[in-house]
Amino acid sequence: MPYVAVKGGERAIRNAEALLKAKRRGDSAVPELSLEQIKQQMQLAVNRVMAEGSLYDPDLAALAIKQAWGDLVEAAFLLRAYRTTLPRLYYSKPLDTSEMAIQRRISAIFKEAPGGQKLGPTFDYIHRLLDFKLAAEDNIFPAPASEEYDATAATPRVAQTLEQEGLVIPPETAVNQSRTEENASQTGDIIHSTGEGQSPDIEPFDITRQSLTTPTNRDARLQNLARGDEGFLLSMAYSTQRGYGKNHPFAGEIRMGEVEVVISPEELGFDIAIADIAVTEVQMVNQFKGSKEIPPQFTQGYGLTFGYNERKAMAMALVDRALQAKDLGESLDGPAQDEEFVLYHSDNIEAQGFVQHLKLPHYIDFQAELNLIRKLRRDYEQNTSKSESSDGWQKEEPDEMESFA
Amino acid sequence: MSSSPASSSPSNSPPAKPEPGFNFAYLDEQTKRSIRRAILKAVAIPGHQIPFSSREMPMSYGWGTGGIQVTASVIGQDDTLKVIDQGADDTTNAVNIRRFFKKVCGVATTERTEEATLIQTRHRIPEIPLQEGQVFVYQVPMPEPLYFIEPSRTEANKMHALEEYGPMYVKLYEDITKFGRISLAYDYPVMVNGRHLMNPSPIPRFDNPKMDMNPALQLFGAGREKRIYAIPPYTEVKSLDFEDYPFAVENWDHACEFCGATDSYLDEVVIDDRGGRMWICSDTDYCERRQQKRSGTTKKLA
Numbered sequence: 001m002p003y004v005a006v007k008g009g010e011r012a013i014r015n016a017e018a019l020l021k022a023k024r025r026g027d028s029a030v031p032e033l034s035l036e037q038i039k040q041q042m043q044l045a046v047n048r049v050m051a052e053g054s055l056y057d058p059d060l061a062a063l064a065i066k067q068a069w070g071d072l073v074e075a076a077f078l079l080r081a082y083r084t085t086l087p088r089l090y091y092s093k094p095l096d097t098s099e100m101a102i103q104r105r106i107s108a109i110f111k112e113a114p115g116g117q118k119l120g121p122t123f124d125y126i127h128r129l130l131d132f133k134l135a136a137e138d139n140i141f142p143a144p145a146s147e148e149y150d151a152t153a154a155t156p157r158v159a160q161t162l163e164q165e166g167l168v169i170p171p172e173t174a175v176n177q178s179r180t181e182e183n184a185s186q187t188g189d190i191i192h193s194t195g196e197g198q199s200p201d202i203e204p205f206d207i208t209r210q211s212l213t214t215p216t217n218r219d220a221r222l223q224n225l226a227r228g229d230e231g232f233l234l235s236m237a238y239s240t241q242r243g244y245g246k247n248h249p250f251a252g253e254i255r256m257g258e259v260e261v262v263i264s265p266e267e268l269g270f271d272i273a274i275a276d277i278a279v280t281e282v283q284m285v286n287q288f289k290g291s292k293e294i295p296p297q298f299t300q301g302y303g304l305t306f307g308y309n310e311r312k313a314m315a316m317a318l319v320d321r322a323l324q325a326k327d328l329g330e331s332l333d334g335p336a337q338d339e340e341f342v343l344y345h346s347d348n349i350e351a352q353g354f355v356q357h358l359k360l361p362h363y364i365d366f367q368a369e370l371n372l373i374r375k376l377r378r379d380y381e382q383n384t385s386k387s388e389s390s391d392g393w394q395k396e397e398p399d400e401m402e403s404f405a
Numbered sequence: 406m407s408s409s410p411a412s413s414s415p416s417n418s419p420p421a422k423p424e425p426g427f428n429f430a431y432l433d434e435q436t437k438r439s440i441r442r443a444i445l446k447a448v449a450i451p452g453h454q455i456p457f458s459s460r461e462m463p464m465s466y467g468w469g470t471g472g473i474q475v476t477a478s479v480i481g482q483d484d485t486l487k488v489i490d491q492g493a494d495d496t497t498n499a500v501n502i503r504r505f506f507k508k509v510c511g512v513a514t515t516e517r518t519e520e521a522t523l524i525q526t527r528h529r530i531p532e533i534p535l536q537e538g539q540v541f542v543y544q545v546p547m548p549e550p551l552y553f554i555e556p557s558r559t560e561a562n563k564m565h566a567l568e569e570y571g572p573m574y575v576k577l578y579e580d581i582t583k584f585g586r587i588s589l590a591y592d593y594p595v596m597v598n599g600r601h602l603m604n605p606s607p608i609p610r611f612d613n614p615k616m617d618m619n620p621a622l623q624l625f626g627a628g629r630e631k632r633i634y635a636i637p638p639y640t641e642v643k644s645l646d647f648e649d650y651p652f653a654v655e656n657w658d659h660a661c662e663f664c665g666a667t668d669s670y671l672d673e674v675v676i677d678d679r680g681g682r683m684w685i686c687s688d689t690d691y692c693e694r695r696q697q698k699r700s701g702t703t704k705k706l707a
Contacts, residue, residue, distance in 0.1 A: 010500055080461040087433060211456030211631045214559045340557055350466045350629045354546070357467030360498050364491045364528045364687055367673055368590035368609040371655050379585055 024069045038062040047278075047307025048072055052348060053079025054208070054227045055086075056277050056306050073229075077349050088209070090263040093271070097281045097304075098154050100257040104308075107158045108251035109285060115155035120256065121308075158253040159283050159300060168285065168298040214340045221323055221343060222316075226304060228346030230312040236336040236346075237318035245322045245334025249301060252285035256308050280309050284317040291329045299324065416494045416503065416516045420482070423511035430477040431509040436460060440478035440633070444624060447635035452597025453565070454548050459631040469502055469527060470628030472544035476506065476525050479540060479624070485513045487521035492529035492670065492687035495705075499527075516690045528591075530612040532669045532691040535621035537638065543606045545627035548634060550594045550604035570602050573645065581650055590655075596643045597636060605642075611654045611670045616642040659684040663704045664695035674706070 025032070039046055039062040049061040053076040061079060068074035104120025107113045119125075133139065162168040205220040207227075212220055225233060240247060258276040265272070282303035290296035301321025303313035322336040335341050345351065423429065430437065436458075443457035462470040480486065486506055490499035494516040502525060503514055515521050518533040527544045535541055551561045554572045564570070573594060580588045587593075593610040597603045605613060606625060616623065616636060623636040636642060646652035660667045662683040669691055671684040685706070686692035693703040 009495065010504060013497065013501060013504070077461070077465070081463045084436075084460040084462065085428070085431070085433065087435070207458075209458050211458050213456050213562075214557075340559060344558075349461060353466030353468060353470075354629055355467075356465060357546070360468065360527075361491050361496055362528070362607075363672060364609055364670070365591040365607050367671070367687075368611070368655065370673065372588060372590040375586070376584055376588065 020069075024067075033066055035059060035062040035066060038065050044308060045070075045072055045075075047305075047309050048230060048312070049075045049079060050306040051309050051312060052076035052227060052229060053083065055079050055083045056275075073348050073352055077352070080349050090265060091203075091206075092274075093262045093264055095259045095261065095279065095304075097255065097259055097279070098157055100155065100255060100259045100279075100281075101276075102155055102255055102257040103278075104257070105155065105253070105255040106251070107253045110158060110161070113158045113253070114161070122310075155255070157283065159285065162252075162285065162298060166297070168300060169288075169294070212343065214343065215326070216339065216343070218320070218324070218327075221339065222302065222304075222320060224343045224346055225316045225319055228316070229348035229351065230309075230315070232346050232348070232351075233312060233315035233319055236322075236342060237315035239334060240318055240322045240336045243334075245325065245332070245337040247286050247288075247321060247325075247330075249284040249286045249318055249321065251314070252283040252300070254280070254282050254310060254314070256280040256310065278307050280305050280307065280313040282310070282313040282317040284314070284321055286321050288328060294328070299328065416500075416514055418507070418514050420513045421507065421511045424508045427509045429482075429510060430480050430506070431462070432460065432474065432477050437478040440474055443633045444475065444478065444635065447624070447633045448622070448637050450601070451636055451640050452595075452601030452603040452634060454627075454632040454634045456631055457633050459628045462628065464501070464505070466629035467546060468498065469525070469544040471626030471630075471633070472525050472527070472542045472628075473502060473505070473626070474628055475542050475624050475626035475633065476523060477509075479542075480506070480510055480512060480523055482510070482512065484522045485515050485520055486510075487515050487518065487524045487690075488526075489524070489529060489531070489688075489690075490527040491672075492531070493689040495689060517694075518690055528607050528609075529670070529687060530608060530615045532666075532686070532688045533694075534615075535619055537620040539621040541619075541621045541623045543608075543623065543625045545604070545606045545625045545632075546629075547592075548604055548625065548627040548630050548632040550592075550602050565601065568600070570596075573602060574647075577645060577647070581647070587646070587650065593652075594645050596645060598640050599643075602645075603634065603636075603642075609655070609670060610644065610652075613642075613644045613652070614654065618642075657684060661686045661692060661695075664692045664699065666692065666695055 039058050042062075042065065045065055046058050046061045049064055049072055050056050050058065052073070053061065053064065055061075057079075060082065061075065064075035064078040065072065068078060102118060104122065105113075105115070105118045107117060159168055205217065205223065207220055207223050212224065239245070241249075256278070258278050260273045261275045261277055262271050262273050264270065280303075282301075284301035284303070285298045286301060288294070288297055288299040299321060301317035301319075301324075303315070303317035303320065305313045305316065319336055319342060322334065323339055323342060325332055325337040326339065330337075332338065428434065432440070440457055443455045446455045447453065459471065459474060462473055464470055464473065476486070486503065488494065488499045488503040488506070490496040490502075493499065494503075506512060507514060518524065518531040519536065521539065523540045523542065524531070524535075525542045525544070530541070549558060549561050551564055551573065552558075554576060555561045555564065564572075577587050577589075580586065589610065591607045591609045592604060593613055595603050595605050595613060595616065605616060618639050618641065619636070620638050622638055625634045625636075627633070644652040657667075657671050659671060661669060661671060662685050664686060666686055669686045669688055672687045674683050674685060675681070676683055686695075689705060693705065696703045
């Protein structure tokens with residue numbers, strides 16, 4: 001009897017799910033992973049899932065990773081789908097990353113930076129040799145005693161040194177001259193502005209509550225990039241380094257640690273710290289030769305991610321800078337500078353869905369296409385046999401040719 | 406192939422209690438309200454795409470999340486829902502979406518086109534004409550009809566604003582010069598209410614004429630692209646064509662193998678590995694009802 005893969009009842013779907021669960025568990029003689037193990041020992045996976053899932057919750061991210069069979073994009077999708085159901089109670093105040101309890105902080109542009117540098121836990125200078133000892137279990141790796149470090153002391157940003165001299169455009173004035181009323185009326189509600197330094201009564205754009213339309217501004221772009229796929233941003237950032245929208249960046253500062261999340265409910269009238277979250281923040285410093293309106297100076301690319309997610313944060317900063325080309329009047333030569341191209345293709349939840357939707361039945365459209373191709377071939381054969389009158393394309397089954405009314 | 410009386414189908418079920426732990430129709434009320442606002446705007450400007458803040462759903466983008474969000478925002482406890490994919494109620498994706506709404510709404514479901522108050526579809530319009538009062542929801546992958554001519558949405562928006570649809574006609578004209586006919590088999594662009602160029606979603610062009618002056622409210626949801634558009638009841642919908650190359654739909658040299666219909670959209674089914682084919686109605690409801698009338702039994706693909 002015919003094999004018809006696209007039809008299947010609830011039973012087939014239920015069985016597929018049961019099979020997935022069984023396969024995911026693997027050999028039941030091997031102990032099951034606990035969420036705590038994932039959260040503790042696969043922290044970077046948890047961080048990536050929180051960043052791209054756009055929800056800071058290590059427990060749920062660990063659950064998502066377990067449920068997704070270790071597929072991090074699928075895990076981020078699970079987290080996003082859960083996130084949808086959560087009510088939006090408050091917007092936090094902007095994170096103050098200068099008050100970060102720093103675990104890691106480096107700058108590549110000054111030998112010494114006020115506040116000091118701190119390598120922290122990093123792969124950077126480790127020889128990438130497979131550690132066969134790690135294959136054995138019950139290893140104990142004591143953390144080295146670090147110098148006394150006052151985590152509560154504020155650490156100024158390296159870029160401030162340049163800002164004081166006027167050599168770098170402060171973020172709040174750098175872009176957004178292009179922001180217009182038209183943009184706000186399109187989205188319906190709020191006139192919004194970019195991140196830092198905005199006046200408090202202007203709401204930043206929220207791509208999870210407003211529909212992202214282009215052209216847009218830096219606040220929407222940054223939010224999009226912060227949730228964007230790490231691999232996509234990495235390749236986009238890399239392309240700028242190889243000449244597609246070239247703009248040489250310097251790592252002004254990379255810092256990672258915990259920051260306080262503060263809300264200020266109107267009905268209370270005072271601030272409440274609701275959580276400490278770990279974030280990675282990157283400020284890139286890029287050259288800018290100036291334009292008619294703007295004197296030569298440095299510009300900044302900004303990256304921020306949930307958790308320890310340095311590769312992504314750096315890539316984000318490079319892409320953020322590339323996307324400022326429009327506002328700075330630079331020529332647009334590379335795909336990374338194309339706002340629409342980057343913003344509409346960065347989200348892996350959207351991308352994985354649309355690429356994989358090709359698995360759904362398309363036999364109606366394919367039938368229509370089949371009818372058309374047969375018709376076109378018939379036209380072609382008639383034309384060929386008319387002009388050559390021999391040895392044209394042979395019709396194999398002429399009685400099966402379709403016709404259009 | 407199996408024979409069964411139509412009434413035993415699991416797709417026809419009375420209302421039941423939704424599964425606890427979800428808001429009715431999954432989305433929170435604020436979100437549903439914001440989507441309904443977008444729908445109202447869409448109805449006010451037929452064929453014009455309205456941006457909306459599409460949410461992640463528990464199904465993948467590209468798998469009907471736009472239609473699902475539209476359905477979720479307009480569905481009520483008293484609705485009777487029909488879900489089809491490729492014209493059939495029993496395709497995996499249709500089953501899955503129906504299962505979702507049963508779970509989060511507990512509404513009654515049906516396969517009978519005329520019994521449904523709300524129909525969600527992918528790729529087809531049923532053969533049985535829609536009626537006044539019905540809401541017909543399309544799942545839309547690419548809402549922008551100009552996307553293969555102008556991939557930039559910023560530019561495409563300008564073209565819509567200026568009614569600059571010449572490039573689309575040029576594309577159709579080029580088809581005629583190259584192939585002697587317009588080589589669009591589905592996703593065939595339409596002009597709505599004489600003003601907005603609209604993508605009908607990937608229905609075959611066979612279905613395009615059904616959109617014109619349709620008594621039902623037709624809503625289109627594109628989840629990933631975050632756009633909603635609509636055709637209000639009794640709105641003119643015209644498939645693009647030229648005076649000397651009028652729009653035409655395909656027909657078949659075959660009748661449906663099961664019900665004998667010659668007026669429906671047929672699926673070509675490969676029945677063996679020697680090139681054997683049969684043709685059957687894509688609309689399973691239409692086909693089964695005709696079979697019932699003829700012989701009292703129904704055949705369908707197992």
